[in-house]
Amino acid sequence: MRKKVVSKRTSVVRKRQRKKGVFSGKLLRYSIILFLIALIIGVGFHYQNGLAYYFSFKSNRVIKAESEAKRISDVRNFQVLEKHEGKSIGIDVSEYQGKISWSYVDTIEKKYPLHFVFIRATVGKDRPDRQFERNWRGAKENKMIRGAYHYYRPNENSLEQAELFITTVTLEKGDLPPVLDIEKLPKNQSIANLKLGLKRWLQTVESHYGVKPIIYTGERYYDDFLKEEFSDYLFWIANYNFYREEIDSNWLFWQFTEKASIPGIKGNVDVNIYNGDLQQLQFITVE
Template sequence: MRKKTVRRTTTRRVKKKSGFLSGSVVKFLVGFALIAVFVTGSYHYRQGILYYLGFKSTVLSKEQEEEKRLSDVRNFQVLVKHKGKAIGIDVSEYQDAIEWLEVDTLEEIYPINFVIIRATVGNDRLDRKFKKNWLGAKENKMIRGAYHYYRPNENSIDQAELFINTVSLQKGDLPPILDIERLPKNQSIARLKVGLRRWLEKVEAHYKVKPIIYTGESYYDDFLKEEFSDYLFWIANYNFYREKIQDDWLFWQFTEKASVPGIEGNVDVNIFNGDLQQLQFITIE
């Protein structure tokens, strides 16, 4: 028999055409986008960056230095956008001993007009530095306020009485302040709100002035904004991208990492939604 001849077929490789976005083009576009973001961010925060580069010279670790740099840049940027507003701080025993006569300006530019001082915690604890801070702020001729740190799982009336027995408000002081940050463990949100209302009403009856409520922005939006709309709010929000106080906030605590003469370590800084004269208007008569 004749052998069949099997012909081998040759497979030709066809080169794939390059897509519109080749690897090099993608890399170029990503790099360009990152540069654009950096340039835009640098321009947006130019005042804060220039201020930082011109005036800051503390010795810190690289990690601390980076964190501090970002904090300083944002803080200065926020302050620039609120020229004319009253600026203040809030303190507690965590600031340790304060040299009150040295507490005068923020970033060597912005006068500190007021201070809010922690007085009591829950139903049984006094802030260890309250008395000294309360007297020191008065000696330094600052507008002062006192706040109570509320514990959701403790009796609200007992907490109100502790604050009343501790804090003697005088003419020129800010109204009493209730600090609520935690959610309850052993009660419902509805019961928490009942307790908050009882504290507020008892304190108002004693001082003859409506208290202010301090809380975080999320807590405010989720639990308090609607049912406690008859109260004024002091809101905490440290978000790097928030730069303006909202119209319905009385105070805005915009940072917990500021440096103030006379105080070691970081300090919370607050902006009042008005000027110094308007701040004086809401104090106790």
Template sequence: MRKKTARRKTTVVRKPYRKASSFSTRILRFLAICFFLLLVFGLVYHYRDGLAYYFSFKSDKVLEGTTEEKRISDVRNYQVLEKKEGKAVGLDVSEYQGKINWDDVDSLENKYPIHFVFIRATVGSDRLDKRFKENWLGVKKNKFLRGAYHYYRPNENSLEQAELFIKTVSLQKGDLPPVLDIEKLPKNQSIERLKIGLRRWLNAVEAHYKVKPIIYTGESYYEDFLKEEFNDYLFWIANYNFYREKMEEDWLFWQFTEKATVPGIKGNIDVNIYNGDLQQLRYITVE
């Protein structure tokens, strides 16, 4: 006789209803989209004048001619220049710009006159900029205020670097003070030894030209390594961030972009603003 097999009842486990959770997700997604759209709208509104200029929407700013004549490096550049109207504006150049036609160099965006140009003269302890001499003479011929800068190599002898700069650059009355460009950290020495080297270069150059040099560097480098111990010097600060639209009071110059275009120069160029007008800029030149 067969035994009856007892069947077990299968218990069905139902998942909890997630309607509330799904609703919360949709709300969060909706809020995120709204926030993004508000952010985009805010940026467009903030840069409205620059965007209008860029796309030539404003009738009084329509630029005629080729694409090159209409090109605006970026909207932020226009925004910065508009806010700094009245300040002295200038460039800095090196051999990387190739041969420059200084007769054509005039203004930015056909609106902002160029007042000064810094020219790279030397690099480290043994290298001359290949186009320093022709740029040095070309800037003078075009009647811009001119200045020379040295690109400092942290791992090379500081006094030899100063000597090379002094042999290469002959400053005249009306020229801007010499500039020390420091951007790199040392590989085989401490930060303290680097600072000693920088101070030696600055002292040697000041003793020769009888004028205090200017220090060029990035904003982070300035804040982290130079601001406190070199507070007896004036600084030229580089910061290209889109949210930075004004210069600090303790900056002498602000390099706010590396992506501008100027007639007579091929490719992109650095643009700088002096923390004052042209007349005030003349006060700091070599006497």
């Protein structure tokens, strides 16, 4: 009889230990889950500004930072314009500016009149700019001196690119010379072949319009690849650096900012300075 009693007691103890072990395991798992939830909530709260910015719900702090950056840009723009008072000021646009209300495009900083505009006409060998015709017509109706430019793709046939530009753009008396915009390096050809393609485009376009094209590029690209071999062309140079406050004597145009606000245009706009006054600008237009 004693053996049976002991056996029953042992069995009951073991069952209680198992239940206690199961309960402890569940409690541990729930504790870990609750801890992780609390941790996620805490991290989310701590980094709420960063997460809000990531998901495009910008906090006041982010908005203030953007406003400050815009203010600094505007101050720099105004300073550059002040130093070039008397020079001709203009802009350049493409489909990225959307539909422009040309009748409102008149000044920058409500003080400096805009005399000219370069309008993107074509891209590579097969794509006219979606807003070119509208912009080309609107600029003329707004009595601005207009010019057309081609965005050159280094890995596409240069003669096909020239042909697209020629079939898209009809220059009239008073328009600026055509512009070749080169910003990228080739992926599947040498620099020597790139330069050969650029020369073919320039020569083909010059032969068609009877006027020597202008080359647009960044200052570093100009110094490294174009300055020597294309010295017989006039250049329109992009440089947005704060240390650069005046146009170089060798530049025909200087694109000094890409973050200006212009009446009639939504978003940021590039602004350019011509290395001369309005009368001198009119002198280089197509006759």
